[in-house]
Amino acid sequence: MKKIILTTCILFSVLFLNAQDLKKYDKGSYIKGKDSIYYRILFPENFNPDQKYPIIFFLHGSGERGNDNASQLVHGGKLFLKNDLRKNFPAIVVFPQCPSNDFWANANFEKDAKGKRRISFVEGGKPTKIMHALQGMVKNFLNKPYINKEQVYVGGLSMGAMGTYELLRRERRKFAAAIAICGGDNTNNIKKYQKIPLWIFHGAKDDVVDPVFSIAIAERLKTVGDEVKFTLYPNANHNSWDSAFAEPELLPWLFSHKK
Secondary structure, three states, X not given: OHHHHHXXXXXXXXXXXXXXXXXXXXXXXXXEOOEEEEEEEEOOOOOOOOOOEEEEEEEOOHHHOOOOOOHHHOOOOOHHHOHHHHHHOOOEEEEEEOOOOOOXXXXXXXXXXXXXXXXXXXXXXXXXXXXXXXXXXXXXXXOOOOEEEEEEEEEXXXXXXXHHHHHHHHOHHHOOEEEEEOOOOOXXXXXXXXXXXXXXXXXXXXXXXXXXXXXXXXXXXXXXXXXXXXXXXXXXXXXXXXXXXXXXOHHHXXXXXXX
């Protein structure tokens, strides 16, 4: 009984500490005209508004959509709180949140005769409502005097990786590098962001977003792009972000790029 109580206390302590850590992300919003988007933002330790810092926008997956301005930190939020990373790569980190009824990218979802979900991506087209707001938010941040415009990055997982590709092609001149985990795009859109260094990740056993999407993008970029890295985890399913976040070179690679 004592062991159960002790284990329960430790569990609650860990959960409490994790929640406390995530509170280091301040709450914010961008509202202009018909555009509105809520986000969480992490400033560097000892932030000095007279200095210029890199900035990374991280886009969450479909499971973290909502209006609580919290769920988007579930995957990736702790990564940027690691002491060594905060010390070695002082940067501003922004986690915007997509509403439940919207989607970062222009993607279509259908089910085949066997009930399996199939995804297709739009070539070109107008941005979704939340993507339009995201574009406005990015432009707004880049007007801040403490942002280093030579070091602007974007990354995302699943739906967020799809949004990453879409944001890159719509705002390609703004970004120095990007990471995309278990996402996808119409390969005809690649020409819009082929000059941007990109590290793509996917799980070979992914049964939610077919790894063929990432494979196709990586193979195409290898023939026309400036720099592309592709990591396929042979035993990972959809949660390949766990492996990607554990890559020791992930953030050093990302922050090494400048426009």
